[in-house]
Amino acid sequence: MTWFLVHFAEIVFYCLAAVALAGAVGVIAFRSPVHAALSLLGTFLAVAGVFVLMQAEFLAAVQVLVYAGGIMVLFLFVIMLVKARDIPDEPQYVHRLVPAAVVLGVLLAALVGVGIWAASSGPPADGAALRLVAGVPLGNTEAVGWSLYRDYLLPFEVVSIVLLVAMIGAIVMGRKETGRGGAA
Amino acid sequence: MISTTHVLVLSLALFTLGVVGMAVRRNFITVLMCVELILNAANLNFIAFSRQLGDLTGQVFAVFVITIAAAEAAIGLGIIVALVRLKQTVNLDQVNVMEG
Numbered sequence: 001m002t003w004f005l006v007h008f009a010e011i012v013f014y015c016l017a018a019v020a021l022a023g024a025v026g027v028i029a030f031r032s033p034v035h036a037a038l039s040l041l042g043t044f045l046a047v048a049g050v051f052v053l054m055q056a057e058f059l060a061a062v063q064v065l066v067y068a069g070g071i072m073v074l075f076l077f078v079i080m081l082v083k084a085r086d087i088p089d090e091p092q093y094v095h096r097l098v099p100a101a102v103v104l105g106v107l108l109a110a111l112v113g114v115g116i117w118a119a120s121s122g123p124p125a126d127g128a129a130l131r132l133v134a135g136v137p138l139g140n141t142e143a144v145g146w147s148l149y150r151d152y153l154l155p156f157e158v159v160s161i162v163l164l165v166a167m168i169g170a171i172v173m174g175r176k177e178t179g180r181g182g183a184a
Numbered sequence: 185m186i187s188t189t190h191v192l193v194l195s196l197a198l199f200t201l202g203v204v205g206m207a208v209r210r211n212f213i214t215v216l217m218c219v220e221l222i223l224n225a226a227n228l229n230f231i232a233f234s235r236q237l238g239d240l241t242g243q244v245f246a247v248f249v250i251t252i253a254a255a256e257a258a259i260g261l262g263i264i265v266a267l268v269r270l271k272q273t274v275n276l277d278q279v280n281v282m283e284g
Contacts, residue, residue: 013186017194024201024221033213040217043198047224050194053186054231056243059250063227066250071220071257078261079213082268100207107200114192124188125238140243147240148247159251166255170262176269 013053020046033079037072044068055127058141191232199225212267212274216260223253 004011019042026039044067051060131139133146148156202221209215227246234242264274271279 009186013190017190020194021197021201024198024205027214027217027221028201028205028209033211036214036217040220043221043224047198047228050191050228051231054191054235056231056234056246059227059231059243059246062247062250066254067220067224071254074257074261075213075217078264082213082264082274100204103203103207104200107196107203111193111196114189114196123185124236127235127238129238130234130240130243143240144243144247147244151241152244155248159248163251163255166258170258173259173262173266 009053013050016046016049016053019043020050034076037075037079040075041068041072044072055130056140058144061141188232188236191228195225195228195232198222198228210276212260212264212276212279215276216257216264219256219260220253223249223256 023039023041023043023046027036027043030036030039044063048060048063048068051057051063128137131137131143133142199222202218202225205218205221206215209218227249230242230246230249234240234246267279268274273279
């Protein structure tokens with residue numbers, strides 16, 4: 001019982017990792033895009049759980065709201081819109097797997113490298129620094145907001161312009177052609 | 185105690201699955217989902233190193249990555265809608281006009 005309590009975080013992490021990986025495999029394996037999207041939803045939620053374990057509570061909330069809420073709805077909406085289920089089965093070419101196998105091999109070599117490197121890396125820093133606002137311990141959300149609006153104001157504004165451009169671009173591309181003049 | 189390595193390995197596995205999915209799947213929508221997987225793996229790395237170093241910068245950058253992922257999803261799905269209107273398919277093997 002005490003073992004269970006001592007290793008509670010690890011057990012939660014392994015469960016979340018298993019869900020995340022199963023979801024990712026499902027994205028690749030499912031033929032139906034709807035099933036793949038729902039599988040991806042599981043991965044997003046599990047990754048949000050890992051964010052909580054990594055003391056990034058604000059990002060976990062953002063992950064659930066933006067990914068699981070926004071992006072997933074967008075995906076499902078488009079899948080329904082284009083009736084992707086009616087498109088005949090895609091051919092799976094074996095020769096497409098060759099570059100994938102090469103990439104996989106390189107990444108697994110990298111995995112071994114990470115393991116060796118980890119043997120020499122120290123324990124994580126004290127998590128208290130992740131919730132400090134101007135030296136006062138408040139909370140993760142306050143700390144991220146403080147850093148975002150004080151240290152990274154210019155990148156924040158630039159990224160909002162990127163979002164605006166993406167939104168306009170998506171509207172322009174998704175619009176029906178309306179003859180000459182364009183004003184519908 | 186979950187070590188940073190644990191998270192890095194999970195992130196590596198998610199990234200690998202995303203890359204493999206992009207290579208083997210021919211459905212445009214599924215390929216976009218694999219891009220989201222890869223961006224999630226990048227976010228996991230940012231968060232893990234943020235905790236390892238006790239520095240908030242990683243979390244702030246993860247916010248930016250999520251924003252870019254949202255923009256990418258909107259643009260990609262807009263392209264899919266336009267593509268289906270033009271060619272009635274989401275199969276990437278039938279969209280090879282620029283392949284030469």
